[in-house]
Amino acid sequence: MARFAPSRIFAIFAAGIAACALSLTGMGPAAALAPPTETSTSGIVYYVNLGDSYSAGFGSGALVPGPFPGCLQGNGQTHVTKIASMDNVNLTANVACAGMTTAQIGAVAQQITPYLATADLTTLTLGGNDLNLAGLVLACSTLGSDAACEQALAAGNAALPMVGASAHQTLQFIDAATPGEILVLGYPRLFTASNGDQPLMSASHARDLNKLGDSLNRVIRDATDGTSATFVSVLGPFNDHGLGATDSWIYFNMANLGDPFNLHPTTSGYLNGYYPAVRNHIHMNLLVR
Template sequence: MGTFALALALSVVFVGPAQAAGPAYVALGDSYSAGNGAGNYDSSSGDCHRSLNAYPYLWKNAHAPSSFADTACSGAVTADVVNNQLGPLNSSTGLVTITIGGNDAGFSDVMTTCVTGSDTDCVNRVNTAETFVRNTLPGRLDTVYNAIHAKAPNAHVVVLGYPDMYTLNVFCIGMSATKHQKIDEAADLIDTTTAARAAAHGFTFGDVRSTFKGHELCSGDDYLHSLVISPSWESYHPTATGHSAGYLPVLNAND
């Protein structure tokens, strides 16, 4: 066997076939998917504040999908997903991830009210949000999930939830224990509501409360930002560690 032929044969034996690319992946959703708070922002994403440290990019970097698109955007509500984010979806899309619903329920206003107002103000504002989650949010989620399935009928869709915001029953400077408990109550309601609607559409729900357990605000090992003065839009959002140790493991377990 000649030198060239021997080298070629050895390359076939020892190198083997190239690793296949993963499925085409599209990330949708709000600031918890865009990565507000995770730093390393893509300047081209403008006010959407997409972070290269957010879980969609971490999954993309680890799995090398055949294609990747991220249309998640800070402040997005369900209607924004339907109207502005579904362009990259098609019948070849293999994986879709999304967090959505918190802004529909008034997440930012809830947190502002609870930070600046009394316990009663906070409880009343959360009660209003919870009424919305029970009565209106399910239909809005159905609209989003139907639109995703219509455009990407072959995709595996992972709907990721929101973490509880606070570790309860520990000493913590700042808002009262009453406020902490009420805010966590609202997060739990959004998660259970979202999980039920995702299941009804045959989608997978990824519950991040387990990976954030013990790492909420007041834990001493927080995966979330508390109040941030500048930029204020990072407030009450996951840190880079929250994405790598909170969101990514849940996505990896359900992708």
């Protein structure tokens, strides 16, 4: 692997993350979407998707502009496109955008309340951007150090209660805004540490990052308490498909550390990991088999 000075690799990672960041200034998603429709009585399922880059399809297809300025999405196949392609499903609003925090997702939800009010199904991921993913991976990579990794992990764990509180507030708003089913999707483990060290980091540091990811999933699961939302884990489907596995479902371009798709599911990850997990949690009366 090519050697970079720590400051250089941080700049590359930061540039990739910054390319995905969302500015809420002047945002007006409703203006870029088709007008919401009254709830159908003919078996049509109105579907809303929002959230961060894992809901926006990063890692599959190519990078494309989303439905409003500052929003970026992947245009490949994902669990969202699979659900939307069903005969009786109408995806009325797909406002998931890379880089969004829990609070920003809540702000978007407030601007699409007419769509949520008519939605039979809403899916989202949230919480990952509230942690410093780029800093965590950098600190725990082969270009970091044990001390830097421990410090970054401690900061990430310390932030989890605030992440949970913010996620709960966002989910409370969405729950109040929609009468339909809400599925909150978890995150996969990024690394398969059982195969030993890998070019990006040691197996020990990979396990530590996976543990933090597991803690984040628990916080997001707990954030659904007191709401009608259901947490959907994807740890099982992604088992042995992290970075370092023979068949990895996590995208990482070693030749371009600033690739914004890095550390996101591949098309296989979305279709074989996320889609079956989501499909199994959708109320059977909603979808045509």
